[in-house]
Amino acid sequence: MRQANLFMMSAAMLLAACGGTKDAGKTDQVLIEKSDIKIEGKRMTPEALWAMGRIGGLAVSPDGKKIAYTVAYYSVPENKSNREVFVMNADGSDNRQITRTPYQENEVTWIKGGTKLAFLSNDNGSSQLYEMNPDGSGRKQLTNYDGDIEGYSISPDGKKLLFISQVKTKESTADKHPDLPKATGIIITDLMYKHWDEWVTTAPHPFVADFDGNGISNIVDILEGEPYESPMKPWGGIEQLAWNVTSDKVAYTCRKKTGLEYAISTNSDIYVYDLNTKKTDNITEENKGYDTNPQYSPDGKYIAWQSMERDGYEADLNRLFIMNLETGEKRFVSKAFESNVDAFIWGNDAKTIYFTGVWHGETQIYSLDLTNDSVKAITSGMYDYEGVALFGDKLIAKRHSMSMGDEIYAVALDGSATQLTQENKHIYDQLEMGKVEGRWMKTTDGKDMLTWVIYPPQFDPNKKYPTLLFCEGGPQSPVSQFWSYRWNFQIMAANDYIIVAPNRRGLPGFGVEWNEQISGDYGGQCMKDYFTAIDEMAKESYVDKDRLGCVGASFGGFSVYWLAGHHDKRFKAFIAHDGIFNMEMQYLETEEKWFANWDMGGAYWEKQNPVAQRTFANSPHLFVDKWDTPILCIHGEKDFRILANQAMAAFDAAVMRGVPAELLIYPDENHWVLKPQNGVLWQRTFFEWLDKWLKTPTK
Numbered sequence: 001m002r003q004a005n006l007f008m009m010s011a012a013m014l015l016a017a018c019g020g021t022k023d024a025g026k027t028d029q030v031l032i033e034k035s036d037i038k039i040e041g042k043r044m045t046p047e048a049l050w051a052m053g054r055i056g057g058l059a060v061s062p063d064g065k066k067i068a069y070t071v072a073y074y075s076v077p078e079n080k081s082n083r084e085v086f087v088m089n090a091d092g093s094d095n096r097q098i099t100r101t102p103y104q105e106n107e108v109t110w111i112k113g114g115t116k117l118a119f120l121s122n123d124n125g126s127s128q129l130y131e132m133n134p135d136g137s138g139r140k141q142l143t144n145y146d147g148d149i150e151g152y153s154i155s156p157d158g159k160k161l162l163f164i165s166q167v168k169t170k171e172s173t174a175d176k177h178p179d180l181p182k183a184t185g186i187i188i189t190d191l192m193y194k195h196w197d198e199w200v201t202t203a204p205h206p207f208v209a210d211f212d213g214n215g216i217s218n219i220v221d222i223l224e225g226e227p228y229e230s231p232m233k234p235w236g237g238i239e240q241l242a243w244n245v246t247s248d249k250v251a252y253t254c255r256k257k258t259g260l261e262y263a264i265s266t267n268s269d270i271y272v273y274d275l276n277t278k279k280t281d282n283i284t285e286e287n288k289g290y291d292t293n294p295q296y297s298p299d300g301k302y303i304a305w306q307s308m309e310r311d312g313y314e315a316d317l318n319r320l321f322i323m324n325l326e327t328g329e330k331r332f333v334s335k336a337f338e339s340n341v342d343a344f345i346w347g348n349d350a351k352t353i354y355f356t357g358v359w360h361g362e363t364q365i366y367s368l369d370l371t372n373d374s375v376k377a378i379t380s381g382m383y384d385y386e387g388v389a390l391f392g393d394k395l396i397a398k399r400h401s402m403s404m405g406d407e408i409y410a411v412a413l414d415g416s417a418t419q420l421t422q423e424n425k426h427i428y429d430q431l432e433m434g435k436v437e438g439r440w441m442k443t444t445d446g447k448d449m450l451t452w453v454i455y456p457p458q459f460d461p462n463k464k465y466p467t468l469l470f471c472e473g474g475p476q477s478p479v480s481q482f483w484s485y486r487w488n489f490q491i492m493a494a495n496d497y498i499i500v501a502p503n504r505r506g507l508p509g510f511g512v513e514w515n516e517q518i519s520g521d522y523g524g525q526c527m528k529d530y531f532t533a534i535d536e537m538a539k540e541s542y543v544d545k546d547r548l549g550c551v552g553a554s555f556g557g558f559s560v561y562w563l564a565g566h567h568d569k570r571f572k573a574f575i576a577h578d579g580i581f582n583m584e585m586q587y588l589e590t591e592e593k594w595f596a597n598w599d600m601g602g603a604y605w606e607k608q609n610p611v612a613q614r615t616f617a618n619s620p621h622l623f624v625d626k627w628d629t630p631i632l633c634i635h636g637e638k639d640f641r642i643l644a645n646q647a648m649a650a651f652d653a654a655v656m657r658g659v660p661a662e663l664l665i666y667p668d669e670n671h672w673v674l675k676p677q678n679g680v681l682w683q684r685t686f687f688e689w690l691d692k693w694l695k696t697p698t699k
Contacts, residue, residue, distance in 0.1 A: 147166065298348055352369060437452070
C-alpha cells in the first residue's frame with residue numbers, strides 16, 4: 001500500500017466522523033467530548049480504545065512559538081465522532097482546546113502571518129474554508145464554493161488559494177435516460193469503475209483562485225475538461241500539490257490515464273502549471289513508476305519528490321529525487337537509504353532534507369545532507385515517527401508505539417525527544433501494558449528475521465499462555481511499532497494472549513531483496529517464515545503449543561486461508577479478515593489491476609507463465625480438503641480491493657467440509673472497520689472466537 005503524507009491521511013481516514021462545525025447551541029447534533037472513562041482491572045478493552053482521542057494534523061506558527069493541531073473524539077453510543085482544534089506553546093505549555101462543537105474542524109494551518117488559523121468545516125452543509133483567531137474567537141467563513149473543498153494550500157504571498165474539489169467525469173444513467181430518474185443501474189464500459197470503496201463518478205481536481213483574505217474569486221480548474229485525478233484516489237491529499245516560492249507555479253501529482261490504462265499502470269508524474277501562461281510541463285516523463293508529493297526548496301532553486309522506478313509495482317522502493325530548476329538536472333539523493341522515504345520536508349537552508357523511513361521494524365527520522373547525499377539517523381528507539389515538520393531549530397512529529405497511540409513530540413537534531421501532548425494520559429494511567437520485545441530468528445534459508453513478541457500484562461514465565469501468530473497485510477507493509485485501533489496488540493495481550501508478529505519476507509525495512517522476494521511467491525518463503533516464527537516461540541516453556549491461533553487481515557487474511565490448508569495441525573483457531581481465498585477470482589475482481597499483475601506474476605490464463613502458474617497453484621481454495629481447524633471469516637461489503645464474496649466462499653467451504661466456522665459481514669464497511677459500534681463488535685467477536693477455541697483447558 002502506498003505511503004501518503006500521514007499528517008493528512010490521519011484526517012482523511014477517520015470516515016466515521018460527523019460533519020460540520022456549527023456552534024453547539026445552534027444544532028441538535030450531539031457534542032462528543034473527551035472521554036472520562038473508568039477502566040476496571042487495568043486491562044485494555046474495546047471501549048478504552050474508542051475512548052481515546054486521536055491526534056490528527058498539526059501546524060507550527062510562522063514564528064515557531066505555537067502549535068495548532070486537531071483531535072478526534074468518538075462516541076460508541078452515537079456511532080460517530082467530531083474533531084476539535086487545540087493550540088499550545090512550543091514547549092507544550094498552555095495547551096487549550098479552542099473549538100467545542102458537535103462537528104469537525106480539520107486541516108488547520110496558520111495564515112496571515114500567524115495571526116489567524118485557517119481550517120475546513122461544513123457548518124452550512126458543504127466543506128468550506130474558515131478562519132479564526134488563535135484563541136478560537138472570530139470564526140469566519142472565507143469561501144462559499146459550489147462544492148466541497150477537500151484540501152487547500154494558501155500561496156506563500158498569501159494572495160492565492162489552491163484547493164481540491166471533485167468534478168463529475170462520467171455520464172450517469174440519469175444523464176443517458178432522463179425519463180428514468182429512479183433507475184439505480186450503473187452502465188459500465190471500461191475498467192476503474194470502482195475504487196477502494198466507491199463507484200467512481202467523479203475525480204478530484206486542483207483549483208487556483210485569487211484570495212484577498214476574505215474570499216476567493218477568478219477560480220481556475222487546472223485540469224479543466226480532463227477526466228484525470230489530482231490528487232490521486234483513494235488517499236491522495238494536498239501533499240500531492242505544492243506552491244513554488246514565488247506563488248506563480250503549482251506542482252501537482254497526476255496519472256493522466258483512465259479506464260484500462262489507469263487500472264494496469266502506476267505511472268504518475270509531477271506536472272508544473274504556470275499561473276501566468278496557463279501552460280503545463282511534465283518534469284518526470286522519463287520515469288515510468290509513481291512520482292508523487294512534490295515540494296519546492298525554500299530558496300526556490302530545487303523541487304523534490306518521491307519516485308518509484310517501475311510501472312505497475314506499487315511497493316517499489318520509494319526514492320527521493322530532486323531537480324535543479326535552472327539546469328533541469330535530476331538526482332536520486334536517497335541512495336544511501338535502502339528503504340522507503342516516507343514523509344519528508346526541506347530544511348531551511350535548502351541543503352538538508354528531513355524524512356521518516358522504516359528500518360528494522362522502527363520508523364525513525366533521518367537527515368539527508370544534499371552536499372554529499374549522506375543519510376544520518378536522528379532518532380532511535382522502539383517507536384514509529386509519523387510525518388515531520390520544521391519547528392525552529394528542532395523538528396516536530398507524531399510518535400507512537402505498540403504500547404501508546406499518537407502524541408506530538410519535539411525532536412532536537414541530536415535525537416532527544418520531548419513529549420508535548422498528553423492526550424490520553426488519563427487512560428494510560430489506568431492501564432497496564434504488556435512487554436514488547438524484538439527477537440531475531442534464523443529462517444529456513446539462513447537469514448535473520450526480526451519478530452516482535454508482545455506478552456500479557458503481569459506475565460508469569462511459569463504459566464502457559466495461548467499464543468497468536470499475527471500475519472501482516474500489504475503484502476509489503478512493515479510490522480513496525482504501529483498502533484492500531486483494531487489490530488491492537490495490547491488488547492490481545494490484555495486478553496492473556498502472547499502475540500508473535502514476524503517481519504516475514506516481503507516487508508520493507510530490511511533491504512530491497514527482502515522486500516521484493518514475496519512478489520509472485522505468495523505461498524513460498526514468506527509462509528516458511530511464518531512457520532519459523534511460531535515454531536521458535538513454541539519452544540518456550542510458557543507458550544502452550546497446544547493452544548496456538550493464527551490471525552491476519554488482507555494479505556494476512558490470505559495467509560490465514562493458506563495456512564489453514566498447510567499448518568500440519570499447529571493451530572487450533574484461525575481468524576481471516578478481508579483475505580483472498582480464491583486467487584483466480586481475486587485477479588479479475590480487484591480494481592487496481594497493476595497490483596494483481598505484479599504480485600501474481602500475470603493472468604491465470606497465461607499457461608506458459610511459470611510465475612503466474614505458481615501463484616494460482618497456491619490459491620488457498622485449492623487446499624480446502626485439508627482444512628480441519630475452526631475459522632472465523634470477517635469482511636466488509638464495501639471492500640472493492642478484495643470483495644466480500646471471498647470470505648463468503650471461505651465460510652461456505654468450511655461449513656460444507658464440516659469445519660466449525662463463523663462469518664462476520666459488514667454491509668457498510670470497506671477494507672477497514674471504521675464505525676465505532678462496528679469496531680466494538682469486531683473486537684468482541686474476535687475474542688469470543690479465540691477464547692472459545694484456545695482457552696479450553698488442555699487435556
